[in-house]
Amino acid sequence: MSEKKINILFVLIQIHMGGAERVVMELIRSLNPQRFNAFLAYFEEGELTFKFKELCRGTFRIPKKKGFDVKAMLRLSEIIKRYNIDVVNAHHYMPFFYSYLGSKILHKRRLIYTEHSVPEVRTVVSSKHKKVLGFMLRHTDSVVGISKEIGDTFKNSYPRYTQKFQVIVNGVDVDRFANHVDRDQLREQWGISPSHFVVGTVANFRRVKNHACLIRALNQLSVDNPHVRVMLVGQGFPGDLENSEEELLDLINTYGLKEKVIMTGYKDDIAGLMQAFDIFCLPSFSEGLPVSILEAMAAGLPVVGSNVRGINEVVCNGETGLLFASNDETDLARTIERLINNNQLRKSIASRAHYYVRLEHDLKRWIYRYESMLSPS
Numbered sequence: 064m065s066e067k068k069i070n071i072l073f074v075l076i077q078i079h080m081g082g083a084e085r086v087v088m089e090l091i092r093s094l095n096p097q098r099f100n101a102f103l104a105y106f107e108e109g110e111l112t113f114k115f116k117e118l119c120r121g122t123f124r125i126p127k128k129k130g131f132d133v134k135a136m137l138r139l140s141e142i143i144k145r146y147n148i149d150v151v152n153a154h155h156y157m158p159f160f161y162s163y164l165g166s167k168i169l170h171k172r173r174l175i176y177t178e179h180s181v182p183e184v185r186t187v188v189s190s191k192h193k194k195v196l197g198f199m200l201r202h203t204d205s206v207v208g209i210s211k212e213i214g215d216t217f218k219n220s221y222p223r224y225t226q227k228f229q230v231i232v233n234g235v236d237v238d239r240f241a242n243h244v245d246r247d248q249l250r251e252q253w254g255i256s257p258s259h260f261v262v263g264t265v266a267n268f269r270r271v272k273n274h275a276c277l278i279r280a281l282n283q284l285s286v287d288n289p290h291v292r293v294m295l296v297g298q299g300f301p302g303d304l305e306n307s308e309e310e311l312l313d314l315i316n317t318y319g320l321k322e323k324v325i326m327t328g329y330k331d332d333i334a335g336l337m338q339a340f341d342i343f344c345l346p347s348f349s350e351g352l353p354v355s356i357l358e359a360m361a362a363g364l365p366v367v368g369s370n371v372r373g374i375n376e377v378v379c380n381g382e383t384g385l386l387f388a389s390n391d392e393t394d395l396a397r398t399i400e401r402l403i404n405n406n407q408l409r410k411s412i413a414s415r416a417h418y419y420v421r422l423e424h425d426l427k428r429w430i431y432r433y434e435s436m437l438s439p440s
Contacts, residue, residue: 177206
């Protein structure tokens, strides 16, 4: 008689192409289908709707009004009961908050909270929600931070529950990011000539990602390096208070850089699109542990990142990438120019980064840790 499969309900705020969403998609895609059934609940629609429908046994959109919405909480509880969910894995604080009633109070199911954002943790532990989170931690089975900083913040804020906190750094399927496209043809599609040097990034247009710093650096670089182009893969979302897309467009127009900036909008073939880049840049003000940097390393790209926690946990300056002072466009321009002028440096950094990501962020190890946690003890 075969062993009963474990029904897992992943809970997300929205299903746009963001970091947490890509992590959950990779988890669902990689979990052993002989042992696990994956379901997904979310509060806001996005462009990943159909992809998640293909991967999951069931997907559920939960309408939610602004502020506290008890109906949304009860709807989530109904899903847990109806589909006999064994374990709920909520990603980010809001899904965790809304999952607690149904998973721990009404139906006594296992609950795991995965946090991806350093600013979110800091906001929660410095607000009225600190006591709420402390109450919920009593019965929560496990809390996962995707970076050491997130793990440390939880442990320092709630020392009583230290045994419940663990760090599981993101993993990436390195082989999926091997060069599998015609680079010249791909670049031609985007108006990129063989002589252009492309600085690319993959991040939705939110102020925390600080795309503006990269545009200001491009403005400086263009004086002596007119062949440099910046390729931005991502989008802004209407209604998002952090949406920086309009500000970014204004800045590009102010500097007269429209012909030098390629904005692709939403794209799902990140592995293919990265082959158009010469280097990868992430100028964020803060990060958890950015999947996009791990993917860039897997794709064989030298990485430039702001010297902030999360990024500097994976980018060792001069070894697996180069770091620049956060929000300092002059330092960023100087760092990019260093790579433009030194092909050997680009190759050596890319090689070491590729070795590092395969060694430290192997997909199989990452999945093994999640499967162990999701399985009954």
